[in-house]
Amino acid sequence: MMLLLGTAFLGLLIWYFLLKPMQYWKRLGVVQTNPIPLFGDSWRILFRTMNTKDFVEFIYNLYPTERVVGFYNFTMPTLLLRDPELIKQIGIKDFEHFADHPPLIDPEADPLWSKNLLSLSGAKWREMRRLLSPTFTSSKIKAIYVTMEEAARNFATYFKERKDEGIIELEVKDIFTRFTNDIIATTAFGVQVDSVREPNNTFYLMGKKMTDFSGFLNIFRFLIGQILPKFAKACGFRVINAKSAEFFSEVIDESVKQRENNQIKRHDMIDLLLEARKKQESIDGNPITNLDITSQACIFFFGGFETVANVMTFGAYELATNRDVQDKLREEIKTNVSNDGKVSYETLQEMKYMDMVISEILRKWPPFPVTDRICTKPYTIKALDKNSKDIPILLHQEVQIPACAIQNDPKYFPNPQKFDPERFSEKNAKNIVPYSYLPFGIGPRICIGNRLSLTEVKLMFFYLLLNCEIVTIQKTMTPPILTKDIFASIEGGAWLGIKYLK
Structure with missing residues (x-):
């Protein structure tokens, strides 16, 4: 009898703690995945059977006619939004109900990460966003444009120095991260480095280490930090490793120290925060510290190092495998270069085909496959009809x-695997369904640095294509197979050839 009761009690515990949570969305009448106890749907990422892009597209495509799909981040019920109108409703119209991102880790476990703009919530986020927004206006970007443009020309010159080699075969993701590293070093940290010619400089190596989320252990830390923040804190898990x-x-x-002692002005993000500190402005009543400044600089490293390099990498791949697009873009570049071999900020922004090409790269390969929000005020998604x-x-x-899933859905972008910049021509762009194109997010929490990133990508391709051809080589993987890491890259490396033209 006791054995029977004990077995029944154990069965009840298993049902209550392991099985019942996996039926949350079904009880609400929402279509859902088929999660497994405890791990939910996260096992696909944890055990590296899918990367984030594949995972999101898998859930999105389970129920093609539904507005939402329920799934489970371990035991936490999560809702995937499939309908552009609903995305607009939650991301913009009812933003006050979804004002924050879910925390990646307990703030006390990683204070440097917890103070950045992405992690801040509520009033702290609003105050920091207000302080940082002037850094990313057109006038401010124009002020640092000369530095960025110089870095892009310097990058292209590197291939001129190696022109006698003919076609230079290289893993382009590596060299693009070096370019983005140098842009961030100067625009966010006020440091000059040349990571292409000095491949082992400390700034680059530390930045690469800080943004590395590949491998099982990093994926495990990333996921555990979200679902068990106290446990992650006890284990010493951090988003930004201690050395970096x-x-x-x-x-x-x-x-x-140098700026304050020598009255140096660079008109960048650090200057803005130092000026705010002088005016005794605060973040939620607390004075702005060097830790606050470092945290903002680091998040721009996260946002501009790996992700922008990925856009450049996939963009280079598409241009190498679609030579007609590359040749047409090069012709536009040649008609817009000035007599001194440069391009002005205004001219770069007015290049229509360049904008179409970059838009199509971002459609097919968005820098962030998915963006998230956490409910900050209870909310109800209203039924559309009586059914x-x-x-x-x-x-x-x-x-x-x-x-990534919406932008590769044939319902919104016919033949989505085809790389076709003409989707974004003046004639065709008006047919794009609103809120089906979201490469930088949506609403007040859209990526604050999106204009800076776009300028950076356009500059790199302008000078690279002005001087070089991007070609496929024997080691180029066609079509590309992606790694199973959180932030996927091309398996075995993105190998392409660069040939100097002049």
Whole structure:
């Protein structure tokens, strides 16, 4: 009898803690995945059977006619939004109900990460966003344009120095991260480095280490930090590893010291925050510290190092495998280069075909496959008709917006695997369904640095294609197979050839 009761009790515990949570969305009448106990759907990423892009597209495509799909981040019920109108509703119209991103880790476990703009919430986020926004206006970007343009010309010159080699075969992701590293070093940290010619400089190596989320252990830390923040804190898990945190903190401390002691002005993000500190402005009542400044600089490293390099990498791949597009873009570049071999900020922004090409790269390969929001005020997704039900979203529940899946859905972009910049021509762009194109997110929490990133990518391709051809080589993988890491790259490396033209 006791054995029977014990077995029944154990069965009840298993049902209550392991099985019942996996039926949350089904009980609400929402279509859902087939999760496994405890791991939910996250096992696909944790055990590296899918990368984030594949995972999001897998869930998105399960129920093609539904507005939403329920899935489970381990035991946490999460809702994937499939309908552009609903995305608009939650991302813009009802933003106050979904004002924050879910925390990646306990703030006390990684104070440097927790103070950045992406991680801040509520009033702290609003205050920091207000302070940083002037850094990314057109006038401010124009002010640092000369530095960025010089870096892009210097990058192209590297291939001129090696022109006698003919076609230079290289893994382009590596060299693009070096270019983006140098842009961030000068625009966010006030440091000059040349990572192409000095491949082992400390700034680049520390930045690469800080943004590395490949491998099982990093994926495990990333996921556990979200679902068990206290456990992650006890285990010492951090988003930014200790060595990188110490290095970049020292870089900012030294930069701040030099600026304050020598009255140096660079008109960049650090200057803005130092000026705000002088005016005794605060973040939620607390004075702005060097840690706050370092944290903002680091998030721009996260946003501009790996992700922008990925856009450049996939863009180079598409141009190499679509030579007609590359040749047409080169012709536009040649007609817009000035007599001194340069391009002005205004001219670069007015190049229509360049804009079409970059837009198509971002459609097919968005820098962030998915963006998320956490419910900050209880919310209800209203039923569209009598055959559907209202869906309550509870406080702290997460919703996800699958940019990669929507932008590769033939419903919105016919023949989505085809690389076709003409989708974004003046004639065709007006036919794009609103909110089906979301490469930088949506609403007030859209990526603050998107204009800076676009300028950076356009500059790199302008000078690279002005001087060089991008070609496929024997090691080029066609079509590309992606790694199973959180932020996927091409398996075995993105191998292409660069041939200097002059």
